[in-house]
Amino acid sequence: MITHIGKQSVIFKRTPFIKSYASIAGKKESEGPLGKYFDEVEPDEYFGMKSFEAGESEMLKRCIKNAFSKCNLSPSDADVLFSGDLLNQCVSSIYAIRDLNVPYLGIYGACSTMSEGLLLSSLSVASGFAEISANATSSHFCCAERQFRFPLEYGSQRPPTAQWTATASGCIVLSREETKIKITSGTVGKIVDKDIKDAANMGSAMAPAFADTVKTHLNDLNLTPDNYDLIISGDLGTLGSALADELLLRDGIDIRDLHFDCGCEIYDLSKQDVHAGASGCGCSASVLCAYILPKIEKWELKKVLFCATGALMSPELSKQGESIPGISHAVAIERA
Amino acid sequence: MITHIGKQSVIFKRTPFIKSYASIAGKKESEGPLGKYFDEVEPDEYFGMKSFEAGESEMLKRCIKNAFSKCNLSPSDADVLFSGDLLNQCVSSIYAIRDLNVPYLGIYGACSTMSEGLLLSSLSVASGFAEISANATSSHFCCAERQFRFPLEYGSQRPPTAQWTATASGCIVLSREETKIKITSGTVGKIVDKDIKDAANMGSAMAPAFADTVKTHLNDLNLTPDNYDLIISGDLGTLGSALADELLLRDGIDIRDLHFDCGCEIYDLSKQDVHAGASGCGCSASVLCAYILPKIEKWELKKVLFCATGALMSPELSKQGESIPGISHAVAIERA
Numbered sequence: 001m002i003t004h005i006g007k008q009s010v011i012f013k014r015t016p017f018i019k020s021y022a023s024i025a026g027k028k029e030s031e032g033p034l035g036k037y038f039d040e041v042e043p044d045e046y047f048g049m050k051s052f053e054a055g056e057s058e059m060l061k062r063c064i065k066n067a068f069s070k071c072n073l074s075p076s077d078a079d080v081l082f083s084g085d086l087l088n089q090c091v092s093s094i095y096a097i098r099d100l101n102v103p104y105l106g107i108y109g110a111c112s113t114m115s116e117g118l119l120l121s122s123l124s125v126a127s128g129f130a131e132i133s134a135n136a137t138s139s140h141f142c143c144a145e146r147q148f149r150f151p152l153e154y155g156s157q158r159p160p161t162a163q164w165t166a167t168a169s170g171c172i173v174l175s176r177e178e179t180k181i182k183i184t185s186g187t188v189g190k191i192v193d194k195d196i197k198d199a200a201n202m203g204s205a206m207a208p209a210f211a212d213t214v215k216t217h218l219n220d221l222n223l224t225p226d227n228y229d230l231i232i233s234g235d236l237g238t239l240g241s242a243l244a245d246e247l248l249l250r251d252g253i254d255i256r257d258l259h260f261d262c263g264c265e266i267y268d269l270s271k272q273d274v275h276a277g278a279s280g281c282g283c284s285a286s287v288l289c290a291y292i293l294p295k296i297e298k299w300e301l302k303k304v305l306f307c308a309t310g311a312l313m314s315p316e317l318s319k320q321g322e323s324i325p326g327i328s329h330a331v332a333i334e335r336a
Numbered sequence: 337m338i339t340h341i342g343k344q345s346v347i348f349k350r351t352p353f354i355k356s357y358a359s360i361a362g363k364k365e366s367e368g369p370l371g372k373y374f375d376e377v378e379p380d381e382y383f384g385m386k387s388f389e390a391g392e393s394e395m396l397k398r399c400i401k402n403a404f405s406k407c408n409l410s411p412s413d414a415d416v417l418f419s420g421d422l423l424n425q426c427v428s429s430i431y432a433i434r435d436l437n438v439p440y441l442g443i444y445g446a447c448s449t450m451s452e453g454l455l456l457s458s459l460s461v462a463s464g465f466a467e468i469s470a471n472a473t474s475s476h477f478c479c480a481e482r483q484f485r486f487p488l489e490y491g492s493q494r495p496p497t498a499q500w501t502a503t504a505s506g507c508i509v510l511s512r513e514e515t516k517i518k519i520t521s522g523t524v525g526k527i528v529d530k531d532i533k534d535a536a537n538m539g540s541a542m543a544p545a546f547a548d549t550v551k552t553h554l555n556d557l558n559l560t561p562d563n564y565d566l567i568i569s570g571d572l573g574t575l576g577s578a579l580a581d582e583l584l585l586r587d588g589i590d591i592r593d594l595h596f597d598c599g600c601e602i603y604d605l606s607k608q609d610v611h612a613g614a615s616g617c618g619c620s621a622s623v624l625c626a627y628i629l630p631k632i633e634k635w636e637l638k639k640v641l642f643c644a645t646g647a648l649m650s651p652e653l654s655k656q657g658e659s660i661p662g663i664s665h666a667v668a669i670e671r672a
Contacts, residue, residue: 001337002464007415008439010465051656079343080524088424089650090444094527098661103344103524105452105665106444106648108426116441120456127463128338129346188416188439191430312442314425320387325434329441 006220026167079130112310138169139280164274170285203240209326234284234308235263237277342556356407362503415466448646474505475616500610506621539576545662570620570644571599573613
């Protein structure tokens with residue numbers, strides 16, 4: 001049912017199908033070019049809770065519940081749910097999922113979480129480990145700034161290379177029951193570290209990992225970029241996207257016409273003052289669920305390669321002089 | 337190849353086999369009753385590095401390399417490696433694995449990480465997702481105290497309910513090639529939160545999750561406790577273990593004669609001044625790899641249920657008044 005190809009890739013012969021999906025986003029994201037596509041938009045950055053962290057959990061919980069209710073299920077109908085996020089000890093996920101009565105496996109891949117989760121959820125369904133599985137993730141600007149940089153109250157200035165963590169979440173429910181969208185293959189990424197040490201330049205830290213995973217995926221499956229309608233990166237931003245394209249070009253792989261970076265698309269970069277684009281697990285998760293998957297359903301896209309990209313950054317280790325390793329996992333999503 | 341049973345459990349029909357395993361521990365652990373069983377003992381708590389965090393990474397890296405070298409492989413021969421740990425952004429794992437050139441999927445389950453990783457690694461091998469897979473984890477007393485409580489330099493007093501984070505690591509390599517030890521089934525845990533808020537009483541926070549997973553596993557597979565030679569909890573300590581036994585007894589499940597808690601066994605509780613026992617991902621990981629698996633190989637144990645237990649605690653959310661959710665996943669390990 002699953003064929004291992006090359007070192008890092010797999011083909012799902014009995015393909016998992018996307019049963020349902022949902023997205024939710026904050027105010028700033030709703031004002032961007034993709035604003036009208038989100039299932040739900042919440043103008044209150046606390047999501048009705050008392051802290052930003054509790055707000056992020058509430059956002060993620062709403063998103064998960066919505067994904068299940070769209071297919072007339074509840075989260076407790078899933079046999080396994082994969083979720084993780086940017087916060088220490090993955091607390092958005094843990095406190096969102098605590099009351100959902102669902103078997104839970106925690107994952108951590110920073111902003112690569114949506115493709116890691118989708119890969120593991122696909123594996124679960126394709127192998128019979130689960131009949132219904134789901135994956136979700138979230139990010140929240142106010143939580144992430146405090147976590148990785150400075151509390152908002154400090155009013156720190158952001159350099160031009162900085163990206164804006166999207167306040168958003170996405171959730172996908174899979175099963176073997178045939179629907180309009182299927183998962184056909186995937187590639188597990190390796191950690192790639194090119195010695196970037198600037199926490200305000202994550203695009204550059206992640207670009208080499210994205211390039212490595214795309215190249216490996218195409219090689220392993222003997223494909224060229226034009227086998228896909230889009231090759232989607234998570235949140236490389238303007239700088240990281242240009243760098244990734246260049247790195248791939250050096251290996252003779254031209255994805256420039258097909259490259260769609262969620263971090264470049266969720267905001268209007270000319271007007272919304274986010275500098276190099278968006279970042280955060282919720283960026284690629286929400287763009288996938290709000291914008292890409294509906295396009296596949298409507299035949300506007302036939303086949304995409306979704307590669308969320310993670311900067312495995314830690315403030316503690318940055319203080320100790322460490323560089324920021326990157327990782328990216330690829331999942332091929334097709335019109336069934 | 338994988339049969340889904342009940343809501344949370346699976347049976348591996350084409351069983352994964354344990355190809356190799358390794359353990360490493362610090363000085364205090366080497367002075368405990370299991371000291372002579374560890375593959376490697378390092379008296380320097382920095383493991384030759386400049387910080388405790390870099391030391392924990394070095395320990396984990398040595399352990400992973402040793403597990404692979406024992407079966408004449410290198411980590412880069414694995415098709416996927418699952419690892420996570422207690423530190424923010426799972427940095428012990430990330431910096432340990434960065435140079436190993438291996439496809440990596442990050443997981444987070446606090447001290448339940450060893451059973452979560454073993455479950456996902458088993459799934460990978462049983463399904464054909466990977467030919468060779470591995471899982472590893474670590475914990476380090478000095479890192480964990482700074483992370484979750486206070487830096488050691490503060491000299492904080494520890495209450496009697498407190499547990500001592502073990503400085504240790506374990507790694508298991510799986511494949512489908514027949515060996516003496518196989519993985520036959522597993523149960524994915526749910527988050528259980530009984531409103532424990534004391535970060536110095538983690539045994540009580542985790543005990544209900546352990547009891548829930550053991551009960552579910554036995555029910556799903558229609559087993560009684562005596563189908564196992566041991567039912568192993570990760571790090572409930574003395575308090576948590578007694579509580580777990582009592583919770584299970586209330587449901588008519590008596591595991592008292594079979595219950596082995598790694599947190600109670602790694603130190604000599606009468607002499608080593610660790611209060612309620614040990615904790616940390618590395619506690620159950622190293623005890624499994626140093627003490628339990630060799631006993632299975634030698635027929636001294638025929639079949640055990642390994643349930644690492646995690647307190648999904650976050651200092652940030654504790655400050656916000658939140659309780660500590662617990663989780664535990666079960667993996668059945670048998671003499672082949």
